[in-house]
Amino acid sequence: xxxxxxxxxxxxxxxxxxxxxxxxxxxxxxxxxxxxxxxxxxxxxxxxxxxxxxxxxxxxxxxxxxxxxxxxxxxxxxxxxxxxxxxxxxxxxxxxxxxxxxxxxxxxxxxxxxxxxxxxxxxxxxxxxxxxxxxxxxxxxxxxxxxxxxxxxxxxxxxxxxxxxxxxxxxxxxxxxxxxxxxxxxxxxxxxxxxxxxxxxxxxxxxxxxxxxxxxxxxxxxxxxxxxxxxxxxxxxxxxxxxxxxxxxxxxxxxxxxxxxxxxxxxxxxxxxxxxxxxxxxxxxxxxxxxxxxxxxxxxxxxxxxxxxxxxxxxxxxxxxxxxxxxxxxxxxxxxxxxxxxxxxxxxxxxxxxxxxxxxxxxxxxxxxxxxxxxxxxxxxxxxxxx
Amino acid sequence: xxxxxxxxxxxxxxxxxxxxxxxxxxxxxxxxxxxxxxxxxxxxxxxxxxxxxxxxxxxxxxxxxxxxxxxxxxxxxxxxxxxxxxxxxxxxxxxxxxxxxxxxxxxxxxxxxxxxxxxxxxxxxxxxxxxxxxxxxxxxxxxxxxxxxxxxxxxxxxxxxxxxxxxxxxxxxxxxxxxxxxxxxxxxxxxxxxxxxxxxxxxxxxxxxxxxxxxxxxxxxxxxxxxxxxxxxxxxxxxxxxxxxxxxxxxxxxxxxxxxxxxxxxxxxxxxxxxxxxxxxxxxxxxxxxxxxxxxxxxxxxxxxx
Ligand SMILES: Nc1ncnc2c1ncn2[C@@H]1O[C@H](COP(=O)(O)OP(=O)(O)OP(=O)(O)O)[C@@H](O)[C@H]1O
Ligand SMILES: [Mg+2]
Numbered sequence: 001x002x003x004x005x006x007x008x009x010x011x012x013x014x015x016x017x018x019x020x021x022x023x024x025x026x027x028x029x030x031x032x033x034x035x036x037x038x039x040x041x042x043x044x045x046x047x048x049x050x051x052x053x054x055x056x057x058x059x060x061x062x063x064x065x066x067x068x069x070x071x072x073x074x075x076x077x078x079x080x081x082x083x084x085x086x087x088x089x090x091x092x093x094x095x096x097x098x099x100x101x102x103x104x105x106x107x108x109x110x111x112x113x114x115x116x117x118x119x120x121x122x123x124x125x126x127x128x129x130x131x132x133x134x135x136x137x138x139x140x141x142x143x144x145x146x147x148x149x150x151x152x153x154x155x156x157x158x159x160x161x162x163x164x165x166x167x168x169x170x171x172x173x174x175x176x177x178x179x180x181x182x183x184x185x186x187x188x189x190x191x192x193x194x195x196x197x198x199x200x201x202x203x204x205x206x207x208x209x210x211x212x213x214x215x216x217x218x219x220x221x222x223x224x225x226x227x228x229x230x231x232x233x234x235x236x237x238x239x240x241x242x243x244x245x246x247x248x249x250x251x252x253x254x255x256x257x258x259x260x261x262x263x264x265x266x267x268x269x270x271x272x273x274x275x276x277x278x279x280x281x282x283x284x285x286x287x288x289x290x291x292x293x294x295x296x297x298x299x300x301x302x303x304x305x306x307x308x309x310x311x312x313x314x315x316x317x318x319x320x321x322x323x324x325x326x327x328x329x330x331x332x333x334x335x336x337x338x339x340x341x342x343x344x345x346x347x348x349x350x351x352x353x354x355x356x357x358x359x360x361x362x363x364x365x366x367x368x369x370x371x372x373x374x375x376x377x378x379x380x381x382x383x384x385x386x387x
Numbered sequence: 388x389x390x391x392x393x394x395x396x397x398x399x400x401x402x403x404x405x406x407x408x409x410x411x412x413x414x415x416x417x418x419x420x421x422x423x424x425x426x427x428x429x430x431x432x433x434x435x436x437x438x439x440x441x442x443x444x445x446x447x448x449x450x451x452x453x454x455x456x457x458x459x460x461x462x463x464x465x466x467x468x469x470x471x472x473x474x475x476x477x478x479x480x481x482x483x484x485x486x487x488x489x490x491x492x493x494x495x496x497x498x499x500x501x502x503x504x505x506x507x508x509x510x511x512x513x514x515x516x517x518x519x520x521x522x523x524x525x526x527x528x529x530x531x532x533x534x535x536x537x538x539x540x541x542x543x544x545x546x547x548x549x550x551x552x553x554x555x556x557x558x559x560x561x562x563x564x565x566x567x568x569x570x571x572x573x574x575x576x577x578x579x580x581x582x583x584x585x586x587x588x589x590x591x592x593x594x595x596x597x598x599x600x601x602x603x604x605x606x607x608x609x610x611x612x613x614x615x616x617x618x619x620x621x622x623x624x625x626x627x628x629x630x631x632x633x634x635x636x637x638x639x640x641x642x643x644x645x646x647x648x649x650x651x652x653x654x655x656x657x658x659x660x661x662x663x664x665x666x667x668x669x670x671x672x673x674x675x676x677x678x679x680x681x682x683x684x685x686x687x688x689x690x691x692x693x
Contacts, residue, residue: 032516156447156458163459170509173516174544180512181547185418187517291416293481 025195027111028162029276037181039103068099081149081158088139108168110161147194151255184308191276193256244333299357394555395569400599401555411681413485429490436470440489449491507539541584567634595642643680648673
């Protein structure tokens with residue numbers, strides 16, 4: 001598939017200054033269930049993530065066990081998607097890492113900073129290797145164009161950091177130390193992110209007023225296009241340097257466009273991984289609940305079906321646990337809309353209801369048995385105990 | 388669980404039966420994916436009624452391109468959303484996912500190497516994360532596709548995964564002999580499997596046979612036969628049963644028998660409830676046979692070692 005050519009674009013975008021400064025972060029997190037019959041202990045996790053000779057696996061035990069691998073470097077030389085169709089080429093390296101949370105959830109994230117190439121010519125590899133995680137961009141395009149292209153119009157030929165993450169997931173899933181027996185089937189989800197930075201004075205620029213948010217609702221029925229809505233113009237007093245656009249593109253793809261004040265890119269990556277984890281928890285638990293035939297089968301049967309959720313996933317909900325102070329606003333925005341924690345508590349509520357019902361069912365079947373045996377009195381007592 | 392569908396001869400009804408079984412299984416509530424590994428003539432898209440992949444996909448994202456290393460990811464087509472099977476392009480209530488991983492239009496057979504086998508086992512592992520059933524339609528005969536999946540399933544990383552084989556054949560002398568040859572004969576599944584690191588006994592226990600387009604002698608469809616024909620048919624059927632038993636294709640290793648259905652005789656399609664009870668173009672027995680076969684895929688009692 002040929003890369004989009006500038007000449008093929010009917011509506012030529014406004015002329016862009018090639019010398020315009022470029023500094024942005026793009027990446028993609030893929031999340032799935034670690035394939036093991038039970039929660040994996042810290043030592044095994046460390047061995048699983050030990051994928052770079054001489055590298056060091058980092059881990060934390062609180063608030064939830066979390067460990068991540070050293071960075072893996074990947075050479076990149078390919079076209080970059082742009083929303084305008086303007087031609088852009090990237091050369092450099094991306095870096096990827098794998099992580100395990102709670103001994104249960106496996107993630108891989110790949111990221112790169114995009115900077116402006118000094119010239120149109122490709123340099124020797126030694127140049128790019130010396131700057132891990134940086135892709136130099138040649139082409140008359142800007143950050144917004146690249147961000148939108150990266151998030152929504154990737155082609156088979158263009159930069160695909162998700163494919164790198166996906167391969168890394170598969171690599172970890174086939175390592176020794178896990179038995180690859182699964183108690184729960186869950187889909188891999190993808191969170192694509194693009195981040196630009198606002199210089200301190202940029203808040204006065206007109207288009208940046210009003211901390212624009214475009215965050216989608218959870219679509220009830222999958223539609224061809226992304227379901228999202230616009231929420232604009234917060235009161236002027238709450239103008240913040242942060243803008244967050246979270247969009248659910250389809251059943252598995254989410255995009256996140258961030259405009260941030262100065263902060264450490266590695267903190268942003270951690271925040272995106274954290275967001276991806278929670279989004280995956282939501283999607284996974286929701287689809288399990290939807291397919292557990294609530295109201296059709298007995299509550300006990302239903303509970304049996306989502307038992308693995310209770311055993312393995314519920315306790316992992318800890319939004320923002322690995323998000324730094326500077327980025328707390330990102331989580332806060334997502335909590336307002338679409339309201340991650342609200343959504344989660346409603347799911348947990350549904351699970352509790354089924355558990356309570358299952359309890360009732362078993363005690364009422366007990367009391368029915370008791371009645372048959374002619375000990376109504378004892379049965380009634382049991383009822384109240386069971387409930 | 389991974390299920391491989393194969394047959395020695397072409398045109399046995401392998402694809403039509405497998406697609407119908409995948410459909411039934413999804414209707415029963417399982418998440419199912421269907422992989423079109425018949426690289427030379429991918430037809431699953433047409434059977435499911437997914438237009439975008441009628442004769443394989445043209446996006447460059449089919450299985451052939453993936454295995455050849457030309458694309459990192461395979462297209463996953465939601466059959467409910469892209470066909471009329473479940474009603475107006477939506478998943479029926481209570482049904483599981485039904486996902487098609489298409490072949491590529493203009494693909495073809497290709498020799499297998501180690502990297503390809505690795506990509507194949509990666510794909511199986513990955514699909515097994517999310518699907519209860521991965522159904523793989525191989526091409527007929529001793530194909531590269533068969534060799535490929537035998538290599539992939541011998542990968543130690545797949546040791547804990549259950550893989551099962553369905554060998555389709557019609558109920559004729561030649562088909563019975565051919566099916567036996569494909570499994571037990573030279574360069575057959577067992578021999579190739581052993582070359583690739585499988586244990587013969589264990590592999591054999593994972594193979595079952597499915598008879599397609601069968602006319603049972605007592606079928607009402609045969610009521611029009613003359614007495615002489617009936618008698619002959621009875622006795623010939625008994626001969627075929629003896630032959631099948633002798634060649635180790637007897638009833639104990641038969642997982643299903645699909646009756647001949649006039650609809651399928653004329654059109655490769657999924658038989659839905661409407662075809663049986665509303666328009667009544669298809670026979671109830673055919674639907675029932677697909678339904679039973681779909682259940683038996685994971686019914687361990689039908690797969691006990693012999
Ligand atoms: N139960 C049946 N009754 C009548 N016809 C059937 C039956 N099952 C399949 N057929 C018909 O047999 C023909 C061959 O079926 P199908 O394409 O599924 O075979 P195949 O084994 O996949 O062939 P190939 O090797 O070419 O891929 C089709 O026309 C199909 O509709
Ligand atoms: Mg076929």
